[in-house]
Amino acid sequence: xxxxxxxxxxxxxxxxxxxxxxxxxxxxxxxxxxxxxxxxxxxxxxxxxxxxxxxxxxxxxxxxxxxxxxxxxxxxxxxxxxxxxxxxxxxxxxxxxxxxxxxxxxxxxxxxxxxxxxxxxxxxxxxxxxxxxxxxxxxxxxxxxxxxxxxxxxxxxxxxxxxxxxxxxxxxxxxxxxxxxxxxxxxxxxxxxxxxxxxxxxxxxxxxxxxxxxxxxxxxxxxxxxxxxxxxxxxxxxxxxx
Amino acid sequence: xxxxxxxxxxxxxxxxxxxxxxxxxxxxxxxxxxxxxxxxxxxxxxxxxxxxxxxxxxxxxxxxxxxxxxxxxxxxxxxxxxxxxxxxxxxxxxxxxxxxxxxxxxxxxxxxxxxxxxxxxxxxxxxxxxxxxxxxxxxxxxxxxxxxxxxxxxxxxxxxxxxxxxxxxxxxxxxxxxxxxxxxxxxxxxxxxxxxxxxxxxxxxxxxxxxxxxxxxxxxxxxxxxxxxxxxxxxxxxxxxx
Numbered sequence: 414x415x416x417x418x419x420x421x422x423x424x425x426x427x428x429x430x431x432x433x434x435x436x437x438x439x440x441x442x443x444x445x446x447x448x449x450x451x452x453x454x455x456x457x458x459x460x461x462x463x464x465x466x467x468x469x470x471x472x473x474x475x476x477x478x479x480x481x482x483x484x485x486x487x488x489x490x491x492x493x494x495x496x497x498x499x500x501x502x503x504x505x506x507x508x509x510x511x512x513x514x515x516x517x518x519x520x521x522x523x524x525x526x527x528x529x530x531x532x533x534x535x536x537x538x539x540x541x542x543x544x545x546x547x548x549x550x551x552x553x554x555x556x557x558x559x560x561x562x563x564x565x566x567x568x569x570x571x572x573x574x575x576x577x578x579x580x581x582x583x584x585x586x587x588x589x590x591x592x593x594x595x596x597x598x599x600x601x602x603x604x605x606x607x608x609x610x611x612x613x614x615x616x617x618x619x620x621x622x623x624x625x626x627x628x629x630x631x632x633x634x635x636x637x638x639x640x641x642x643x644x645x646x647x648x649x650x651x652x653x654x655x
Numbered sequence: 656x657x658x659x660x661x662x663x664x665x666x667x668x669x670x671x672x673x674x675x676x677x678x679x680x681x682x683x684x685x686x687x688x689x690x691x692x693x694x695x696x697x698x699x700x701x702x703x704x705x706x707x708x709x710x711x712x713x714x715x716x717x718x719x720x721x722x723x724x725x726x727x728x729x730x731x732x733x734x735x736x737x738x739x740x741x742x743x744x745x746x747x748x749x750x751x752x753x754x755x756x757x758x759x760x761x762x763x764x765x766x767x768x769x770x771x772x773x774x775x776x777x778x779x780x781x782x783x784x785x786x787x788x789x790x791x792x793x794x795x796x797x798x799x800x801x802x803x804x805x806x807x808x809x810x811x812x813x814x815x816x817x818x819x820x821x822x823x824x825x826x827x828x829x830x831x832x833x834x835x836x837x838x839x840x841x842x843x844x845x846x847x848x849x850x851x852x853x854x855x856x857x858x859x860x861x862x863x864x865x866x867x868x869x870x871x872x873x874x875x876x877x878x879x880x881x882x883x884x885x886x887x888x889x890x891x892x893x894x895x896x897x
Binding site for chain 1: 780783887
């Protein structure tokens with residue numbers, strides 16, 4: 414691969430999103446289109462909880478590898494967004510409002526007992542990736558947030574319209590996210606464009622974003638297999654009641 | 656949980672295998688029963704290659720954590736089994752005979768380009784488990800080998816009978832494995848029974864075996880989803896030609 418200009422690199426990153434972001438996954442179409450049962454929405458929220466819960470662990474792992482105060486400071490706002498300023502605030506707490514609103518027992522959700530093993534493996538792969546790859550690759554792997562504002566607005570609209578068991582209040586997580594995601598993605602994209610200046614680092618950056626798309630995609634594949642068709646729930650995982 | 660006697664612990668371990676080992680997975684029934692297309696058998700062999708290739712990495716990680724010469728020596732035979740005494744020997748090389756025999760390009764298999772991301776995440780979860788948990792849990796996670804001789808004999812019989820594209824020669828991997836697996840499982844089971852003497856360590860040992868069953872199970876879930884139904888291959892993964 415030839416060295417790309419920063420703008421060419423951005424175009425290649427956006428192209429990966431256009432082809433591999435989980436917005437294209439059949440499970441998302443079912444979820445937003447109103448084709449999911451309440452049990453399927455519960456399974457999605459319960460599994461996605463683990464992703465939400467591990468995001469600050471991922472972000473702290475990234476900060477821990479970073480020898481530059483400015484980047485650490487910028488990245489620290491993500492910890493605040495997810496963990497909040499005090500108990501009951503922040504993205505994880507808002508995600509639990511969603512699982513509450515869906516009728517899931519909060520202790521059960523937080524125990525991770527009902528989690529699909531494939532969800533755990535995919536999320537843990539993301540944390541390990543950020544710990545083990547270069548800082549630049551860790552930052553690049555966050556760039557799925559370039560594409561999340563669009564999926565979130567589809568999700569809020571689609572879920573409110575289609576499910577009587579979902580309210581604006583239980584979807585509070587999503588209402589807060591787009592401006593945070595836009596700010597974070599802008600910083601990360603700028604960082605990547607400034608620091609990936611060789612063919613090798615650029616190809617690593619592109620692979621990092623593809624990897625992260627794979628993580629999100631694999632989570633939906635596992636939900637589809639367990640809860641849509643053939644509804645083959647692995648031993649020990651959550652079994653919907655309705 | 657109360658403290659179990661060593662034999663009660665063994666019974667509980669065997670019970671986990673009876674309920675959660677991947678022998679019970681629908682994909683295995685299809686594979687052994689002759690219901691798979693050649694493309695599905697290829698996908699299975701290609702994905703399972705990554706598991707085989709990472710086993711010595713997992714075993715070396717375990718040896719590296721072990722401060723006792725006798726256990727290291729015992730465990731070292733696993734490296735020999737998988738990597739062989741010289742190029743072209745050992746379990747990984749025999750697995751590549753299988754993928755060769757199935758008509759897969761060896762460079763493609765070894766490049767891991769066609770791997771399902773879920774396979775990579777599951778296998779890497781196993782390697783990380785052995786690196787990050789206690790040595791006792793690492794050893795306990797190998798105990799799926801207690802159950803592998805039975806599945807292997809089913810597999811050889813079923814595959815030779817049902818697929819004209821499979822020969823005894825391409826199945827050489829499996830012919831070698833049962834005595835190795837039996838020796839290894841005996842050592843690991845004995846180690847676990849001698850060292851897990853508290854309720855807490857026993858419960859960790861049981862969880863380690865359940866975790867490992869989840870790894871194998873998740874690999875087959877992903878194969879089923881991508882190649883059996885709904886045949887929804889993730890972006891970039893192997894697409895069978897037949």
